[in-house]
Amino acid sequence: MPLGKNPDPAKCVECHADKSKGKYVHTAISIGCTTCHGVTSGTDTTVIKLVSPANELCFTCHDKSTDAVLHGPYAQGNCIFCHSPHASDFPNQILASAQDLCMGCHVRARLKVNRLKRTATVPWGVKMKLNQLRGWQYINLNKTLTANHPVEGHPVSGPNAALGKDAPPITCLSCHQPHHSKWRNLLPSTLPNRPGVETDQTALCVTCHKYPYF
8 A cells, every 4th residue: 555755654553453452562562553563665566574683573672581491483483373463362462372382382282383384383372393392392281281290190280288288289380481581491480490400390389289288
């Protein structure tokens, strides 16, 4: 659609109003579309491009972590696998609930893999190439997808029986960081370490399970 020379970014929402609708709207929307998009317009042609390569764009505002362990999509700059760049109904513009995001890739029943086309599609519709999933692992949960990680019978969702009814419910984020960590498997960076040991992983367990019941 021709916009003429020096188009007003405010005109973007006249056609793309859906990009600013949702419970959680990216701050960049209020700053202006040209924060992320470059608009070049002539007499009868308008060209819109990202102002940086797609896998670098988010890091122009959000500093990339220097931690030793980075979640694969985060490390590659594929933030849009999990986040909408515009708006969504979930906090931080994620494309599904945090628990569904984790399970969308790490539960065999949720991730739809096409070996012939070398692609994988998550439940919220994002399609990625298999080489963009290097290093990812399935977790073998029970049939209801509620338990068996990291050991058989351990819950991955629901009430935290170990800490009682007033404790926050268990989710993947109870034990893992979504983007980066100092420790392998994206364990919380706040865990203590011991001399000669990367980190004392039992420190995570005893945040819920107290001796001698652990």
